Amino acid sequence: MSQLPRKMLTEWSKLCVRHLVSRSETRTDLSCLYYSAVTFKSMAELTFGLTLVRHGETQYNKEGLLQGQGIDSLLSEIGLQQAEAAGCYLKDVKFTNVFVSDMLRAQKTAETIVKHNSSCSALQMVCDPLLKEKSFGIAEGRRVQDLIEMAKAAGQPFTDFTPPKGETQEQVKERVKEFLDKMLQRIGAEQWHDRGEDETSASAPPETSPVVGQADDGVRGVPVHTLVVTHGVVIYVAVRFFVEELHCSLPSDFDRAHMFSLSPNTGLCRFILTMRKEDDRFKLSGIRCVFLHRGDHVTPN
Helix, strand or coil: CCCCHHHHHHHHHHHHHHHHHHHCCCCCCCCCHHCCCCCCCCCCEEEEEEEEEECCCCHHHHHEECCCCCCCCEEEEEHHHHHHHHHHHCCCCCCCCCEECCCCCHCCCCCCCCHHHHCCCCCCCEEHHHHHCCCCHHHHHHHHHHHHHHHHHHCCCCCCCCCCCCCCCHHHHHHHHHHHHHHHHHHHHHHHHCCCCCCCCCCCCCCCCCCCCCCCCCCCCCCCCCEECCCCHHHHHHHHHHHHHCEEECCCCCCCCHHCCCCCCEEECCCCCCCEECCCEEEEEEEEEEEEEECCCCCCC
């Protein structure tokens, strides 16, 4: 999703929240897709951090235009500065895995973050098309306002509208779910070390650390930490999926408007996930949010 001028971004967020709050929908509990049904206390678990980062600004972002998948644009000068700022902000945060969308704007952002971080020097940056931006079909290259007007003409809520030849929110969510499972299997295969019933130190969730505005909030003492660099709508859909279907626990002071708003360019979201091994598969057994859409490292223009 393109980065909008501040006023338009605010209106976009309001539209999303108004629709989410007003719509009466039955939540289907799909958490069984990832949550283990096994509750034996003796089973070992692996806890790891997950930091999602939106790519830096592009010229299309600056002009409030939709990029989607068809326009594979480079970072603007401001976008390059944002990526550098994100890299400097995260330079002392340890990562054990790096995943990135296969689109240029995300790859350049990830490369810039990684070059500042010594813990990433020996890591393979995995490009995954599952992390690419939502396709906006015939609306790509056009203004976000055009998309809003197309939805209105079709008599559909903006948040649910799919332009011709575009990708639905449900299809994006399916990609998020597929990536989450792929990530769990990869991290599990790399980090699971024949955990026994008596092992508690490395596998048990660490004590919740206070969120004090530091780059390592939530992941101090967590030995496994994954960096994912992707796109605005992918993060938006992922957050909704985590909260509404995986029942992600949230800080007490979170408000819905902030939770389901569009993350700024190089905005950061962080979660702590816990998984266990069951029938030779790794499954999610818990998830909590540390913070959402943090942009303290970027100086407002």
